[in-house]
Amino acid sequence: MNVSLQNIDKVSALLTVKLEKADYQEQVDKSLKTFRQKANVPGFRPGMVPMGLVKKMYGKAVKAEEINKILSEKVYGYIKENQVNILGEPLPNEDKQPEIDFDTMDEFDFLFDIALAPEFKAELSDKDTVDYYTIDVTDEMVDQQVKSYTQRAGKYDKVDEYQDKDMLKGLIAELDEEGNTKEGGIQVEGAVLMPAYMKNDDQKAIFNGCKVNDVLVFNPNTAYDGHETEIASLLKIEKEAVANYTGNFSFQVEEVTRFVEAELSQEIFDQVYGEGAVKTEEEFRAKIKESIAEQFVADSDYKFLLDVRDFLMNKIGKLEFPEALLKRIMLLNHQDKGADFVEENYEKSIEELTWHLIKEQLVKENEIKVEQEDIVNIAREATKAQFAQYGMLNVPEDLLNNYAQEMLKKKESVEGLVNRAVEAKLATALKAKTTLNNKTVSMEEFNKMFQ
Missing domain, CATH: 1.10.3120 (Trigger factor, domain 2)
Structure with missing residues (x-):
């Protein structure tokens, strides 16, 4: 076996590997014996297939596989041992590579194109x-x-009167055209509202200053600008059904809670x-x-x-x-x-x-x-x-x-x-x-x- 490297120019080279029969035959024979032990051929018991038949059936493939294994090992071994600074992978040469026939040939020449890293010096000093x-x-x-910590340590307190950004909890009920609670209509107990997040200012204003037990009339479709996800979540309905509920609803206030930021303290x-x-x-x-x-x-x-x-x-x-x-x-x-x-x-x-x-x-x-x-x-x-x-x-x-x-x-x-x-x-x-x-x-x- 012989491995050699010929520089084509400063950044490319040709790597040649010459293999003789002695370089691979022993490994090929070992692999064929393993195939013989495992081969399942009609008319023969396992392990009793004639070697001549095994060679005829598997010889070429085994020979090619073992040569490729040795080839890969020797190519990368040479590159590592000789510290060849390559870029990417070695590629089979497209111009000078002789034709390979594993059936008739015992000696092989394999040629690889090698991309070499350019030589340069990267230096830095106190002059730079x-x-x-x-x-x-x-x-x-x-x-x-600081504010994020005090907010995280904050809490919700019950208050008497709604102010902007407070949270409301109460009963939502669908109304008919006369403004009465609709028979068989939607009712949601314990519904939570935060008017500050409504998209319509007029609808937000309905809740200004409201107190516990107040009953307010608002329009969810208008309040949330027809956004299906928010309306469906509030009314506990499917998004596909939102378009069917464009009328007014009542909201009976049961609870007003306000987020109170914590004071800076030793606990925080x-x-x-x-x-x-x-x-x-x-x-x-x-x-x-x-x-x-x-x-x-x-x-x-x-x-x-x-x-x-x-x-x-x-x-x-x-x-x-x-x-x-x-x-x-x-x-x-x-x-x-x-x-x-x-x-x-x-x-x-x-x-x-x-x-x-x-x-x-x-x-x-x-x-x-x-x-x-x-x-x-x-x-x-x-x-x-x-x-x-x-x-x-x-x-x-x-x-x-x-x-x-x-x-x-x-x-x-x-x-x-x-x-x-x-x-x-x-x-x-x-x-x-x-x-x-x-x-x-x-x-x-x-x-x-x-x-």
């Missing part, structure tokens, strides 16, 4: 200046977060940050500001890596790639989309490939390694961020660990977490290596950078 954007945490952001401080961790409103607000700032670091690092990408791609310039070969690889990977798709997306894929190669160099140069502990920590941080969206900052450790472990059970989740762990470590390393042009921007300004 890259923008780093810190999102300003405003008092308004802190106020909104303890719920959010743990018992005794915060004791004053000033400390509470400072902690919230710190928590929001921490959440923004990931966004800032993401933008930083995008800017590093642009900086290095401009610095390195346009790289040479084996276009025809890469388009063959793309077409092979997107056979269902065809050649037009490849042509339309080739330049974009080269841009992504260039950044991938640059990032690979940066990861290697900065000795970025991701351990299992890093993946678990990223999963925990992702879980904490999810809970934080609902104002839950003091999540128990066992709950965080359980959610993280569930994420780690899914292959696609693990791949995403590994990538996030790599990028987090890479951002940290590159921030220390480059000169940062620190800029503080508003959330609005930051978001506009992605438009």
Whole structure:
């Protein structure tokens, strides 16, 4: 057996594998013996089929299969052993590959086209200046977060008179054309109304200042602008039947409840940050500001890596790639989309490939390694961020660990977490290596950078 690599140019090569009968015959014979033991041929007991018949029935297929196994093993073994930096997969050569006949040939030459990664150097130092954007945490952001905590700790109190955004509970009854309760008509006990969410202002106004035991007349179809889902939910009917109920209904008020936001207290401080961790409103607000700032670091690092990408791609310039070969690889990977798709997306894929190669160099140069502990920590941080969206900052450790472990059970989740762990470590390393042009921007300004 002989494996050799011939460079065609700087970014493509021809890999040749020469196989002789001695390279594969022993494995072919072993496979044929296994076939003989399992073969179910009429007229022969299992394991007693003549080898000549087994070879006649299965010889060609077994020979082809074993040669392909050896071929794959030797091709990738050579690439790994000789550290050939290839792009995509080796492809059978379309011009020089000799015709293969497994029936008559014992010696074979297999030729593969290899796309080679271009040679370049991705370097960053303190002589390189890259923008780093810190999102300003405003008092308004802190106020909104405080409000979300006080609202979450709030409660509904019964009150005597309706005000905007209060909730009403009572009896709904369908009325006839004379305004009397319709015999056999719709009646809904314990119906809940929030007039503030009605779409018609005149209908909303009907409930202003109403009290317990008041009987009001309104029109659900008008109040909700004919929206089937809301009307069907209120009247407890199917959406298809809504069009049949365009008349008035009465509503007898049985209860008026008002949401009352909680006052900031030690109880809320303890719920959010743990018992005794915060004791004053000033400390509470400072902690919230710190928590929001921490959440923004990931966004800032993401933008930083995008800017590093642009900086290095401009610095390195346009790289040479084996276009025809890469388009063959793309077409092979997107056979269902065809050649037009490849042509339309080739330049974009080269841009992504260039950044991938640059990032690979940066990861290697900065000795970025991701351990299992890093993946678990990223999963925990992702879980904490999810809970934080609902104002839950003091999540128990066992709950965080359980959610993280569930994420780690899914292959696609693990791949995403590994990538996030790599990028987090890479951002940290590159921030220390480059000169940062620190800029503080508003959330609005930051978001506009992605438009």
